[in-house]
Amino acid sequence: MEKRENAVEFKHNGFNCCQAVLAAYKDELGISEEMSKKLGAGFGAGMGGMEGTCGALCGAEMVMGLTGSDGKPASKQAKDIHAAFKTKCGATICRELKSVTDGKPLCSCDDCVRFAVEEIEDILNKA
DSSP: OHHHHHHHHHHTTTTTTHHHHHTTTTHHTTTTTHHHHHGGGTTTTTTTTTSSSSSHHHHHEEEEHSOOOOOOHHHHHHHHHHHHHHHHHHHHHHHHTTTTTTTTTTTHHHHHHHHHHHHHHHHHHHO
């Protein structure tokens, strides 16, 4: 629970969704908050500026690659995170999550960040 809320706190303090997820794992990753910001800088408002994958989901998959992999493809973990995130949030594309077209969001950014961290924790706890 603590790590999820830490990620949301980062989100409320100038970090985008991807950066917030990365920053929540900065100690485990051996990086600074500044490096978290740099790594996730291109994923604000999802990949491609709301056109693509949610930044929180991208951050979760980055964390898994850095913590749960020795450099080999982590396709199973990535697929598991993606599927669980889609189930919980209703979509994986930022534009769909925020319902830019109809104005009825499927999932708030805070909850996307929470769910992304929750999925990381679930996978790490199973390992």
